[in-house]
Each structure stands twice: as structure tokens, then as C-alpha cells.
Amino acid sequence: MDERLIAGAREAWRAIEPAARRMIDYIWENPELPMMEYKAEAALSAWLVEHGFTVERGVCAMPTAFRAVWSNGEGATIGFLAEYDALPGQGNRMEPNRAPDGKRAGHACGHNLIGGADTGAAIAARHAMEALDITGTIVVLGTPAEEILWGKIAMFRDGAFDGIDVLLTSHGDYQNGAPSRPCLACVSSEFVFRGESSHGGSRRSQNALDAAELTVQSVERLRAHQFSDAIIGHVMRFAGFMPSITPDEVRLWFTVRNADFERAEEVYNLILPIAQDAARYTGTDFQEQFISASRGYLPNDAMAGRLHAAMEVIGPPVWDDDDLAFMQGLSEHCRPGQPFNLDRTTAIHTEGVDPYGQDDGEASWYIPLARANWAYPTGVLLHNWAATANSGHESQMKGGVFAGEALALTAIDLFTDHSAIAAAKAELAERVGGRELSPPRVGGFEVMTNNPEAFWDATWVSTDKLAG
Template sequence: MTSESQRDTLLRRVDDLMPRLSDWNQTVWHYGETAWREYRSARFYVELLRRHGFEVEEGSAGMPTAFCATWRNGEGPTLGGYAEYDAVPGNCQAADVVKRPRDGLSPWAGGHTDPHSALGFGALGGFLAVQALMREQGIPGTLKFFGEPAEKVRGSKPLHAARGYYDDLDAAISFHPFYMLPLCNTTRWDTHCGAAYGVIYTFTCDSPETWLTSDRHSPIAASHASARAPGANDAVTQMYQNAKALREHVLASGLNWSMNEAILNAGQATADNLPAQMAQIMYFIRVPSVAQAEHVVRGLDHIAECAAQLAHCRVKRDWVAKSRPGLANHALAELTYRNLERVGAPCFGDEAIALARQIQANLGMTPMERPFLPATEQLMPPREAERELRRILPPTQTHFTSDDYTEYSWHAPTVRLYIGRPTLAPRDDGGAYPDWVMNALGGLAPCIDPMIETAAKTVGLTLLDLLQEPEALTRARAEFEERTGGGIGGSRWLAPLCDYPPPLDFRWPEYVTTPRGENDWVIPAPGPGRQ
């Protein structure tokens, strides 16, 4: 049984760690590296974990920016958690109270939005605090801490799951900054995240000479006086337009679901009379169930084939992600929420309040006395959050939104923990804040550190209980066995869907070094003589 003395000691460990957790978060936040290209961020974690005694496998599951770190202290439960550290292209905001990119970078470079930097160190703080207590007091058990890249495209967790990395876990903790009411300072109850599929369609025009109007006597595929083949750009345009137009015919209405696209490549053409040779478009689908995800992809396949035929191209589909819907675990959700109650919700101090009021003033608003959203400093019991969430969903919809933490939930009892991040209170005029505001608040240490501290303490206390209280782990495990029909391989267990290699070789945005300098971006940063 966990004693009050042990709990107090763990909370002090987090207090002692906070200056370093804050600094570490600032480092990764300013790296701002995006999916599959988080080289410095992953290296930072690997070196940090090794300094703390973890054995670290780099490049786990064939992903260069992933890792699996393990620390053992005798026979006992194996408990898992993770860091994410991918940022988002086009969100390069400085840690400032005005809109501006980080120094020397294009505004279209990467930046943290959720922010994943604080997600990682909120979780790691709890693991390092409990590790120190395990050493001091001889508490047996194993800690496994994963580096999960490319979460924004649901990249790594399906791959880790399919390669068996989660199979030895007795329980897992998934922490995420609050991003949607009512899921703030709470744990998820029944309605977990749904399935998410990501696909890339590559259109290639490699036989332009066979187009309808091609001049067979011309030395090039299309003479300057002839109509050339449409080519890959036309195919992507057709795909984009038809997928939008036919969206309502792909999946039945009445569900909360989404399908978004991103054009990764367009062209490889010239200003001459030559068609675009290759273009790529990626789709990301968030739906409640795997069956619905499969149905949407079948629809996209049909649209892609038609677009390719119209534009005189070939089309190839590649997988980016196949993640399963989440599996609830009430026992672990209750245990974690009790620990959150002990810690309390984040509390924003005078310095954070002053920064938030400066942002409001710079937006032309009258600064509020209490500028932060009240919910970010209040607790929300899981059952109450569930009731509020269900108000916006059809009765038959079992899952909502998406995040690939769900992969853990099919291999071990898993809790989804949300902690309030700095979010400004609603504007008096009913308007919305620009997106740079949330991004900036995630990089201002006085604003984001309260969330990191609350998360680290809640994660640490939950790990300590799972190590010290066998009955808590037994309850969580029994529920997992019941929900899966016998655990891994059980009658209701859903096996990993990942049957594809890591999608590393596509044109994911990244920082590059050129004659213009270091840390340039694939969309160059403004500089002398360049606009």
C-alpha cells in the first residue's frame, strides 16, 4: 500500500525536477521539428534517458526518430508511458505576446500547437520522480518510456504495437494537454478516440506520348503546337475536388467524423509543354470504427482510380497510419483521477496572468482580470465529462475524435489523462482568438509549466500506486481481460492493423542546411534580397 509519506516524497521529487522539466520543454519546443523528421528532439530524449540510467533502443520498430527506453529494478509490474515531440508545419510562432515566427525562420516552418513538447515532459517528469523513489526505497518494477514520433499523422504507435513493443506492459498511462471541452483536468471514461487511417495517393504520368492528341512524329511527348497530356497535377486536382464533392456519399450521415487532405507534392513539371510527372495527396480519416475507416478508403480508392484515368496517369496508394479505436478501462481512469484530485488542477500565477493580459491588449482587447479559461483551473470528474461529451454525439456513436494512444489500450490497461493547458477565456465580443495565441502560450514557460507540473505529479502518483498496490493493477487487468475477451488474442481483441513499413521516404517538411544558413525550411525563411 502506498503511504502518505511516499506520496509526499514523490510530489517533492517533481517539485525538485520542475526547473529542469521547464528547461527541457523549452529546448524541444524551440526545435519545432515535424513528423518523421524529429532528429534533434529524439536525440535529446535518448541522451537524457541514458543519463538517468535507462537502457535505450534507438530507431525502434524501424523508425529513426523513435525509441524505447527501459529501466528495471527487480521483479515487479512493467508500466509504460511515452513522449511525443512532433510539431506542425505552418505554425512557427515565437514564445512571445505578439504574432511572429521564431528567429530566423519562415512562418511556415514547424511549431508546437498542442504542445507535444510539454506532453512529453509532463509524462517524463512522473516517470523520473517515481524512478528516484524506486531506487531509494527498493520498490521493484520496470519502467518503459517510449519516444513516439509523427503523432500528428498517427505514425509510430501502430508500428510499435505491430512489432510487439507493448505486449509486456501491465499498464500504460497516456497524458495529453487539454484540447476540447469537457475533456479538461479529467480522465476519459467510455467514449475514447476512434479509428484513424492515413493514406497517400501518388499519381504518375510516365507515358505522356500515348495521350489522345499527341503528335507521334514529334521528338518530344507533346510538341509546342499540340495539347499535352493532363498529367499528375490535374490528377491531384481531380482527386481533391471529387473527394470533396462526393464526401457525403462515402459514409452515412449522422456521425461525427472527418476527412482532411494535404498535398505533399505537386508538379515536377516545367514551363515547357510537358505534363507534371508526379504529384501526391494525403488523406487523413477520423471515424468511430475500423469498418467505417475501411469503407472511406474504398471510396477514396475509387475516386483516385477515376482521377488517374481522366488525367492519363497511374496511381499508387501507400499507408501512413492504421490506428485502432480506444478501449476504456474504468479502474485505471478512477485511480488516475483520484490522484489528480490530490494534486489539484493547474493554477496560473501572476506572471502567467500578466503575459496573457499582454496578449489580449495586443489584440486590441481590454485585458481581463482573469484572462484564462476557468475550466483549465477546475477539475472535471470523468463520469461528468462523459455525460457532457455524449450530449453532442448520436446515441449509437461509440468513439469520437482520434489519437493513436488507442494502440496501447489493446495491449494493456490504459488511462487517458487530460490536464488543462493555458487557454484564454472567451472574448467579450464573441470573436475567436487567432491560432498563434495558443501556440505562443505553449512556449511561454510561466504559462505552460503549471500543466507540466500537474501532469508529472498525477502520472507519478499513479505509477507509484500501480507499483505498490497489487489489487489496483489486478482490477485494471481484470477489466482489460473482460473487455478483450481474454486479453491479447482474446475473442474480442482487435489485433494491430499495421501491415506496412514506416512511411519515411515521402516529402515530409523538414529543416535543411543550405548556403543560406542552417535551420532553413523547405519553404525558405525570408532574408536579404528574398521576400
Template sequence: MKRFALLATMAMAVTPPAWAAPEDPIAAVDAQEERTTRVAKQLWDWAELGYLELRSTNLLQSELRSEGFTITEGVAGIPTAFVAEWGQGGPVIGVLAEYDALPGISQSTSATREIMDDKPAGHACGHNLFAAGSLTAAIAIKNWLEATGTPGRIRLYGTPAEEGGSGKVYMARAGLFDDVDVALHWHAADRNSAAARTSLANRSAKFRFKGISAHAAGAPERGRSALDGVEAMNMMVNMMREHTSMDTRIHYVVTKGGAAPNVIPDFAESFYYVRHSDADEVRTLWNRLEDTARGAAIGTGTEVEWEIIHGNNPLLVNETLAKVMDAKLRQVGGVTYTPEEREWAAQISKSLGEGAKPLDSAEAIQPYGKSLGYGSTDVGDVSWATPTVGVRTATWVPGTSAHSWQAVAASGHSIGAKGAQVAAKALTLMAIELYSRPDLRSAARAEFDASRGEDYVYRSLLGDRDPPLDYRK
């Protein structure tokens, strides 16, 4: 039985498309290259932070309206979130778009380190490319539906604040993906891959300690240091690390610790992340983290409270879809540099040190397989609401790490736009396959239902809190 199921799944990945489009979908995406490049560069220039992406979301909505999409703005209580839709009936295919930048990582498109003083934020995770590529794909899919008269709807989901704001989680919690047959997404990367890659569940919070201020030399006995509370918690968490499983990741920063050494601080704050491949284990670890905060407060004579900032479930892999996406990516091919781009990429590569990889690998498609990614994404919550599949493309110079200045530079360069075009083509071909093949949709849904289990009930790691619209202010 397992052998039959494997053969059936492989057949889905190699069966020729059942549709006969009046135009070449890849050529249709090529025709939109100017739009992809223009939108990607504009979003890169703005580099707006999570939940503050007003100009970015307005630009995307304007482009979609001009193509006949109907826009629903401000969904899930988030001003910069939206849903754009074209078509009627079903099936419904959703394409995700992200567009928030990261703070504190400014960089020009120079191949050497060059901070831009007027731009404190940067697209170090390529979300400007994510949005532009998804926009192009959604429009190409809409044009194919219209030209062929194929029934169905295409939606583009404008999803803000992926970087620590969990925009998609609030959208999933609001049920915005419940009637979607399949959700498609992609991400900037240093390689081309459609591997079945899962991620870590994640929860974060700011822990705020309150003490009593006093003169640190003249009356120390009257004070209770809030910073002592933060440091005591950090010490206990660092001791806790040894007694956690291998997939556990715990990170923190001290965001506020006082202003002067001779004033005992009456307020201090730390920001914690807890990650694990299993969402329930994150919940267990989180209970232990809260205990360290309580213990630190008791031991230092301070008070503590905390605010959950974001939380994501892990990506639920759908191999039925991933194998077909892999075939589509191979049909498209990778990223080919011009001589000028290759020269620029070679300079970037020198800055990567031992992490550098051959430039020609940007043209290759990585072998298909299953893997665990140690990052986290709010796409995870979408993947528990509907069958979801993604792809990564070589928008960055091979060997580039996300959240680096090299990633910012490439995300604003023509190399980045080329990678976005590759993604748009793969997403378009995948959507056409899904519209044309009810058997594929059914198989994906069957795997999805089996993976979730009969008794599955969606639980957000955010609880019932409202979106933290000011978390980047």
C-alpha cells in the same frame, strides 16, 4: 450485479493509497521543476519534425541515463524511437513521451502573433511539454521505487512522429507494449481533465497521378493532365461525403499540382485523411476512396498509385483506470498563474475571440465523464495492446485550440511548464497506486480483456509498411 460493479469501481477511485512513501511524491516532482522547464524549453527551441527528432531524443536519453535508466535505442526500426527502463521484475508500468513538432506554424512566446523566420516549425500540440512532463514523472517514479524497495519496472517510451507518422503504431506492431501492465500518457490542453475520452481511427495516404506533359495551348490533345486526375478524385470524394455516417471525417490537400499553367502537368499529388470512430468503418471508407482514385484515373486518361502514410486505431477507454486517474488529478489540482502569467494569458485570451474561456478555469478540474474526441492519436494502438489511461492538463490559455499559434506560444512559456508539472504529478501518483494495488491492475486488465473481446487479434491500419522516415523531408 451492475450496481455492485459500479460501487466496486467507485471504491477503487476513493480508497486511500496502501503505500507509505518515505517522501511526498508531489514534493519530489516539485523538486524537478527546473528539469521540466529546461527540457521543455530546449525541445521547444529545436522544434524538430517527425522522425527527424535527433537532438530531442538524444537529450531525453541523456537525462534518463544520468538517472540510471538503461536505454534501448532505435526500436521498431525508427532511429529516434527508444525505450528507457529501470528496475527488475514486475509489475511493468510504461510512460509515453512524444516530442515532434508541426511544420508551418512558427511563433515566438509573444502574446501577439510573431513569426520566427529562423523556425519554420513549432510545438503547436505541446509535445515538448509531453516529453518533459513524462520524463519528470518517470524519474520520480523510479526514485519512489528505489526509496521504498518496491518491486517493479518503470519504462519511458520515446515515441516519435505522432503528428502523421504513427510512431507508436510501429512500436505496438513490434510488440514493445505486450509485457506492460499499464501504459500512462498525457497531453497538453486548455483544461485539466481525466475524462474517459476516446478518439477517431485514422488512415492517410498520398495519391500520385501520372499523366503526359504537353504545351497547354499548342498541343493540348497530346497531353493528359495529372492534375485533372487529382481534381476528379477530389470531386468524387466530395460527392461521397453525403453518403457516409455522422462520425466520418475526410480531409485532403493538393500537395503538388504542376509548375506553370501553360504546361500540362505530368505529375500531381494529393494527401488524404479518413477518420471514423470504428476502425473497420475506416477500412470500408478507404476501399471507397481507392475506387474514386481508380475512377478518376480512368476518366482522365492518367495513372494513379498511392502510399499509406499513417494509420491509428481509436483509443480503447479503460474506465477502471480513468476514474482513479481522475481522483489523482483532483489530488494534484490545476494550474495557478502568477500576476505576470495572468497578464500574458489575458493578452492571449483576447486573440481567441468567441472561443476564449475564463482564465480561472485553468485551476479547475473538469467533471469526469465519457466523450468522443474527433482527433486521432497513435496512443490508440497502444491502448489495444495493454490497458492505457491518460490525462490532459491546462498547459495552454483556456480556449486555445491545438495546432494554433497561441498553442505554440504557451508551449514555450512558463504556463506550459506548469501544466507539464501537473501532469507529472498525476502520472506519478497513478503509477504508485498501480504498483501498490494488484487489485486495481487486475480489474483494469479484466475490463481491457472484456472490451477487446475473446477473439480479438490486433490489426494495424498501416499494414506491413515500414516507417516513413522521410515523410517530413
């Protein structure tokens, strides 16, 4: 990459970095549940407008989604993905110990960093393009509800990704670098069992909890022989008030994960009739309330190589003694007595399968995607209060800043070398091969877009026409 382009991109990032830091802090201080990210969406949209982007808010009929566009003439179109939702029950003060802050949610997956860093990267790239007279178009997609693998699936289905040549994003992980490896596909659905309440000593009731427990027990009994290759998780979001009242409604939220999307769907379709049969055996009613599904990442070595080249220019995050002391304290709380381990290099990571799901994984099967990772200590668990504390601290701010600068530099590289984009598209086509792809179904659209509170307080009723 030309030194003039590198200097221009890095100068543009340095100019925007203070605002990116403030945005990262603001989103961390105001954690919001998926599809309820009103403050984050408003702040990011206003920031983009301030820098000359045309912003469509409420895109795809989703109140907390946006699509922002800035163009400097004909050329490639590069999309930046901003995430900003938080996780329920994971609020914590910025302390290296369990210190609940009384908030309903917390950024235990670091999406405050993604929202601020990725949006900042897009703004920096926009100013670098103008200064360097580079043509092309930047699209920033504000994508809510990643934590339930929902927002990008709905936005992709409804056209928000149309016309984008490549995608850039970021995320905290246990390694710094540019991954080119899959993560797990996931299918997510809520099963609702409805019976009749009565005295707990009665033998005549239709006990919804019996149906839910029978479902879980049956799934566990069959797992070893029918779907030992799948990772199956569940929570009961509502299971009654007290033992002397038989529950008349129980909600069982299932997720099925597998490296292969078709296999995850297949296993889900094995579990669904188990739940239906459990309802029949217990005399209860059953309703499937499908939520979402997503493929895992499609690796793209061409994109990862370009991103990692930018990281080599920048260098990995550099943590000072205060940063390390904070992260060591968190690690000791999560993994007492275990050695402290923190990646301080950068690399292209191709081995293995990451254990999480991501809804931009779905998009990566249609549009080449590169993701900048920055490192958490291995002792700090994601989706844990410790990750919330860490994502608000300077130690992780340095990771987000590293990722933002790398994305801005990569965008300028791609805008000025169309052969790199062509190579990424060719690799995607080769990896997809002859598969006929279609986006997964999107569940609960009406409630998610009009009354997401009902989803989170477990009172929602799906209007989707599904099995049940």
C-alpha cells in the same frame, strides 16, 4: 493511497521538476518534424541514462525512437509514453500574436511538454521506488511521429510494448483531468497521380491535377450519401509550378476519421477506387502510398479513477496574472470578442468523443492506458501558431508540471496496489469483448526510417505492396 507513498512520490517529483522544465524548454526551442526528432531523442535518452535507465536507442529500426528500462525487482511493469515531434508550418515566437520564428516546425500540439513531463515522471517514479523500496519495472518509450499517427503503431507491431502492464501518458486539452472516453480513429494515405507535362493550352496532356481534383470533387459529391458520418480531410502537397505547365505529378494526402475504426477503414476503401477511377478517366497513373491508421482511445474508468485520485492530491494548475494575461491575448487573437474560458478544476471526463486521433489510442486496446490532461484556453486552437506560442510559455509549463507529478504519483499508486492493475485489465477485456484485434498496417517504413526528409518534401516513393 498511503501518506508515506504520496510524500515520497511528490518529493521525488520536486527534485526532478527543474530538469523537466529545462527539457520542456529545450524541445520547444528545437522543434523537429515527425521522424526527424534527432535532438529531442538524444536529449531524452541522455537524461534517462543519467538516472540509471538502460536505454536502447534506434529501437525497432527507428532512428528517433528509444526504449528505456529501469527495474527494482519483480513486480508490475509500467510504461510511460514520451512524444516530442512538432508540426510543419506552425513556428511562432513566444508572443501572444502571430510572430513567425522562421523555423520549419512548431510545437502547436505541445509535445515538448509531453516529452519532458512524461519522461520526468518516469524518472521521479524510479527514484521514489528506490527510496520507498517498491519493486517493479519502469519502461519509457520514446515514440516519434505521433503527428502522423505512425510511431507507436510501428513500435507496437515490432514488439516495443511487449511486457508492459499499463501505460501512462499526458496531453494538453481544454480540460484538466483524466479522460475515459474515445477519440476518433483515423486512416491516412497519400495518393500520387502522375501524368505528362505540356503547355497549359494543350488539350493532349495527361494532367495529374485534373485527376486529383476529380478525386476530391467526387468524394465531396458522394459524401452526403455514402459516408456522411466520416470526417474527411485532404491537402495537395504538390500541385504543379505554374498554370502554363500542366502538372505531371500531384500528391493528395487524405485522412478519414470516424469514432469506429472499422468504419474509418471502410470509408477509406470507398475512397480508394474513386481515386483509381479518376486516374483512369484522365489517362494518368496512380499510386497509393499508405501512411498509417489507428484506433481511437478505448476508455478505461479504472485507470482514469486512479489518475484522477492523484490529481485531487496535487490540485489543478494555478495560473498567475502574467499567465492569464498571455493566454487571454492569444485567445483574443484566435477568437476576437469571445469570452475567455479556462478550466480550473479537475475531473474524470467520460462524455462525448474527442475530435482528434492519437496513435496511443491503438495501444489502449491492448494495454490499459491513463492520460493526464491539462487545460489550454478554449480560444487557443490546437495545431495553430497560438498553441505553439502557448506551449513555450510558463502558462502551459504549469500544465505539464501538473501532469508530470500526477503521473509519477499514479505510478507509485499502481506499483503498490496490483489489484488496481488487475481491475484495469479486466475492464479492458470486457470492453474489447469478443473482437479479434490486429494492429493496423504501417506504410512507408523504409522511407520513414531511412529518408524522412523525402516524406516531408513530398518526393518519397512507397515500396509497399499495396493497391494501385
